Amino acid sequence: MSGHKSVLLEETIGLLPSREGTYVDLTLGRAGHSLAILEKAKGSRLIAFDLDEEALRESRERLLENGYQNFDLIHANFAEAPSILMEMGIDGVDGIIADLGVSSPQFDEGERGFSYRYDGPLDMRMDTSSPLTAEKVVNEYEEAALSRLIYLYGEEREARSIAHSIVKHRPLKTTFDLVEAIKEGKSKKSLLKKGHPAKQTFQAIRIEVNGELDSLETMLKEMPSFLREGGVMAVISFHSLEDRLVKDAFKSLSVIEGSRIDGPLPEEAPYRLLTKKPILPSEEEMIANPRAKSAKLRAIERK
Numbered sequence: 001m002s003g004h005k006s007v008l009l010e011e012t013i014g015l016l017p018s019r020e021g022t023y024v025d026l027t028l029g030r031a032g033h034s035l036a037i038l039e040k041a042k043g044s045r046l047i048a049f050d051l052d053e054e055a056l057r058e059s060r061e062r063l064l065e066n067g068y069q070n071f072d073l074i075h076a077n078f079a080e081a082p083s084i085l086m087e088m089g090i091d092g093v094d095g096i097i098a099d100l101g102v103s104s105p106q107f108d109e110g111e112r113g114f115s116y117r118y119d120g121p122l123d124m125r126m127d128t129s130s131p132l133t134a135e136k137v138v139n140e141y142e143e144a145a146l147s148r149l150i151y152l153y154g155e156e157r158e159a160r161s162i163a164h165s166i167v168k169h170r171p172l173k174t175t176f177d178l179v180e181a182i183k184e185g186k187s188k189k190s191l192l193k194k195g196h197p198a199k200q201t202f203q204a205i206r207i208e209v210n211g212e213l214d215s216l217e218t219m220l221k222e223m224p225s226f227l228r229e230g231g232v233m234a235v236i237s238f239h240s241l242e243d244r245l246v247k248d249a250f251k252s253l254s255v256i257e258g259s260r261i262d263g264p265l266p267e268e269a270p271y272r273l274l275t276k277k278p279i280l281p282s283e284e285e286m287i288a289n290p291r292a293k294s295a296k297l298r299a300i301e302r303k
Ligand SMILES: C[S@@+](CC[C@H](N)C(=O)[O-])C[C@H]1O[C@@H](n2cnc3c(N)ncnc32)[C@H](O)[C@@H]1O
Pocket: 004, 005, 006, 007, 026, 027, 028, 029, 030, 031, 032, 033, 034, 049, 050, 051, 052, 055, 076, 077, 078, 079, 099, 100, 101, 102, 103, 104, 126, 212, 215, 216
């Protein structure tokens, strides 16, 4: 089985209740966090989502091999989790986790097109049945739209010249074609900097292909209301755009703004922020798993 080292595993599970109940894993991956939840809250029911059918298949095996049967694995975007849970008749859960982004097996299979390190097709879809691929984005979007998304989703300062170079090199066929076009669009100075020159642009295109930020916003708006009293929602993000959405959503649920000193006592916010500052991986974890380097964990608890 292709491996995935779960990030901030103990820290995340440590925040969740240990009572038997219903737990939702919004990003099943290879079931690392899911298994740890079931080990901690023994006898619990797990409901887990993933866009990637391979992840669902492998995790099903893994859960069964470990002796668990009380689970539902669902092939869906986590933005749809609220309506799916309602349809299942679930109106309260004890814990919710989301470990965002792409898993190591997705990155490490050149065929999936996520990585600038392997030559592969321009795909980047987590859900291989969805219509929008990286190939369509790089070959069909107008230059201005491409430049805007590279700037916004990649936080890439040289977005304009990169978009220009991509358009000039059309049609692009493989990830290495894209890497070359990106390099040509970057200044000499920035090519000398640490880190891969295509990292930000690949991130941007991946976010666009999978509609990642829209799904995250919807999920953050709707999932917390499923928490029962004492239930916890924990989210691990991997870049600043994700983290900002998580931070703002959790803050608005746990802080009542704008109460005046001479006004009536403010209503109590229904959630407690468990992480005033995000929890970061330890040095050891970052050394053992470079993917963990940018991870940030935030959590809220239903009062
Ligand atoms: C970082 S991995 C999760 C790893 C998992 N926690 C583990 O320990 O094995 C993220 C997973 O979430 C899935 N994913 C990302 N965005 C999603 C979304 N909007 N809806 C459903 N699944 C999503 C990806 O396909 C990937 O398998």
